[in-house]
Amino acid sequence: MTVIHPLDQETALSLLKEGVWAGASTKAYGNMVGTFGGVVAATLLNAVVSDERRMGEPVSLTVNFCASVVVGDLTVQTKLQRAGKYTQHWSLELTQNDQICATASVVTGTRGDVFAMQSAGAPDVPKFEDCTPIPEYPVKWMGRYDMRFVEGQPEFASKQHDPLGSPYAAVWLRDNPDRTLDAVALASLADCFFPRLLHIRGTVVPFATVSMTTHFLATPEDLAEQADRPVLGVVDGDRFQGNFHNQRMQLWSESGKMLAVGTQVVWYKH
Amino acid sequence: MTVIHPLDQETALSLLKEGVWAGASTKAYGNMVGTFGGVVAATLLNAVVSDERRMGEPVSLTVNFCASVVVGDLTVQTKLQRAGKYTQHWSLELTQNDQICATASVVTGTRGDVFAMQSAGAPDVPKFEDCTPIPEYPVKWMGRYDMRFVEGQPEFASKQHDPLGSPYAAVWLRDNPDRTLDAVALASLADCFFPRLLHIRGTVVPFATVSMTTHFLATPEDLAEQADRPVLGVVDGDRFQGNFHNQRMQLWSESGKMLAVGTQVVWYKH
Numbered sequence: 001m002t003v004i005h006p007l008d009q010e011t012a013l014s015l016l017k018e019g020v021w022a023g024a025s026t027k028a029y030g031n032m033v034g035t036f037g038g039v040v041a042a043t044l045l046n047a048v049v050s051d052e053r054r055m056g057e058p059v060s061l062t063v064n065f066c067a068s069v070v071v072g073d074l075t076v077q078t079k080l081q082r083a084g085k086y087t088q089h090w091s092l093e094l095t096q097n098d099q100i101c102a103t104a105s106v107v108t109g110t111r112g113d114v115f116a117m118q119s120a121g122a123p124d125v126p127k128f129e130d131c132t133p134i135p136e137y138p139v140k141w142m143g144r145y146d147m148r149f150v151e152g153q154p155e156f157a158s159k160q161h162d163p164l165g166s167p168y169a170a171v172w173l174r175d176n177p178d179r180t181l182d183a184v185a186l187a188s189l190a191d192c193f194f195p196r197l198l199h200i201r202g203t204v205v206p207f208a209t210v211s212m213t214t215h216f217l218a219t220p221e222d223l224a225e226q227a228d229r230p231v232l233g234v235v236d237g238d239r240f241q242g243n244f245h246n247q248r249m250q251l252w253s254e255s256g257k258m259l260a261v262g263t264q265v266v267w268y269k270h
Numbered sequence: 271m272t273v274i275h276p277l278d279q280e281t282a283l284s285l286l287k288e289g290v291w292a293g294a295s296t297k298a299y300g301n302m303v304g305t306f307g308g309v310v311a312a313t314l315l316n317a318v319v320s321d322e323r324r325m326g327e328p329v330s331l332t333v334n335f336c337a338s339v340v341v342g343d344l345t346v347q348t349k350l351q352r353a354g355k356y357t358q359h360w361s362l363e364l365t366q367n368d369q370i371c372a373t374a375s376v377v378t379g380t381r382g383d384v385f386a387m388q389s390a391g392a393p394d395v396p397k398f399e400d401c402t403p404i405p406e407y408p409v410k411w412m413g414r415y416d417m418r419f420v421e422g423q424p425e426f427a428s429k430q431h432d433p434l435g436s437p438y439a440a441v442w443l444r445d446n447p448d449r450t451l452d453a454v455a456l457a458s459l460a461d462c463f464f465p466r467l468l469h470i471r472g473t474v475v476p477f478a479t480v481s482m483t484t485h486f487l488a489t490p491e492d493l494a495e496q497a498d499r500p501v502l503g504v505v506d507g508d509r510f511q512g513n514f515h516n517q518r519m520q521l522w523s524e525s526g527k528m529l530a531v532g533t534q535v536v537w538y539k540h
Contacts, residue, residue: 059514060481060535062332064375066352066359081363081370082336086513086537087480089336091361091373093351100352103361103375105334107480107535111512114540117470119437120508167389200387210357210377211330213483215516215535217509238390238520239487239528242381243356244329246485246531248518250508258509261516263533265330265377265485267356270384 005179006144007188011043013050013076021047021076025069029141034068036141037209038191040094044104045187047076048090055088056110058183062213063104072096086110122252125150128172128230145192146230148172154194157202167196167237174230181226183216186260189231189251190214195266196237196247206269214262222257229254243267275449276414277458281313283320283346291317291346295339299411304338306411307479308461310364314374315457317346318360325358326380328453332483333374342366356380392522395420398442398500415462416500418442424464427472437466437507444500451496453486456530459501459521460484465536466507466517476539484532492527499524513537
């Protein structure tokens with residue numbers, strides 16, 4: 001009997017016809033309301049990764065979260081907007097009961113052995129094994145990740161922190177159970193950071209990510225070397241204003257390679 | 271006689287019917303090949319900003335550059351994918367001769383007077399008036415901006431820098447002629463940075479931005495205070511690998527407010 005990893009189960013899609021896929025959202029990655037945005041992003045990316053028309057590897061993914069994905073059937077529609085010699089551009093829609101829940105765009109690209117350099121360096125942090133797993137939180141998707149904060153573990157409080165906390169955090173992240181790293185897993189890991197607003201205020205107000213962009217920078221060799229080892233997530237936010245704030249993140253391999261980088265904008269109620 | 275600013279001229283759209291707009295690309299913002307991506311992004315955003323269905327202000331813009339926009343007529347089609355109490359989600363396509371040149375997504379949002387803080391700070395730099403404008407470059411769009419480098423002005427060379435240069439740069443940017451700042455202008459300013467690859471290598475290889483995301487963080491008060499003054503652009507890149515590299519940017523007001531933040535992924539040939 002083959003055991004299917006929860007991430008693969010949750011992002012699984014059946015081809016109905018070219019560019020139309022059927023999937024289903026379960027409780028496995030449930031969030032406070034609806035399904036964790038990370039697996040929604042991963043499901044959308046999976047529709048392109050699984051497409052026989054695809055050329056090259058994922059380069060960029062933007063997901064716009066329009067409404068909660070809820071437990072039940074979903075449809076992903078993909079449109080190959082334009083294909084060139086080096087890149088393909090895809091537009092996607094995820095619907096439930098004919099209502100748009102998310103839109104996305106994906107760029108795939110042919111990657112060659114050309115000039116390469118990494119100018120950024122990972123922060124110097126304690127090893128995954130030397131860090132403490134977070135306590136159990138009452139949202140299901142968090143149980144699907146082994147999270148170990150190096151810095152900036154959130155402290156929730158009944159009244160707002162004074163002084164305000166820092167939006168910076170560094171945290172080890174690993175699929176639970178372990179899973180070999182690929183672009184689909186990275187797409188979900190990219191959303192594993194709490195809204196920076198919670199870190200600085202300590203209190204929880206209604207919030208939702210409205211748009212998230214991830215750029216994929218890992219080589220096949222990086223992914224092979226990484227295998228099922230944890231990735232280091234580094235996240236920060238810059239400005240919180242008028243019901244929206246930005247946050248930007250990096251995912252690093254254990255050996256210090258930048259695997260993905262991204263940004264998101266988060267709505268908050270008050 | 272009213273003089274129309276080149277940016278307003280270049281991004282002007284006529285409503286053909288709901289969600290369908292006619293525009294035209296000229297030589298005013300010409301790039302090495304086709305039209306400068308910044309004004310393509312600004313034109314797309316303008317289709318949402320000009321729509322009578324729009325609620326709220328631009329929060330996020332992602333543009334995927336599929337093919338060059340060339341001198342001539344263009345069509346922008348917008349689809350209001352979903353509208354909630356706080357946000358609207360839009361999908362866009364820009365075509366020329368029925369061929370997709372760019373796709374985009376826009377989130378607009380209602381912004382209120384809620385919790386606000388800016389955790390990031392602008393770098394301490396010399397004033398715009400104390401910096402030297404760049405020499406004239408042989409691409410038309412650069413003449414539409416007064417660019418004054420604080421740090422990281424590119425040095426082009428016939429062979430690759432050894433050691434490689436830094437991808438970091440800080441540069442004052444101002445529409446030329448001056449123009450009052452708004453989201454449409456910010457959308458174009460967000461693309462005014464050269465590919466980081468040119469900065470680190472010094473040599474020019476074929477390149478193209480494939481996807482660009484901008485989050486808008488400015489308050490109406492910031493924009494009013496800023497008026498037609500220059501913005502400070504800060505840009506950096508992290509990893510250059512397999513024909514693609516990321517770069518991330520911030521646009522700051524003269525008084526140190528973060529007006530916009532963004533990321534892009536750039537294709538390079540070798």
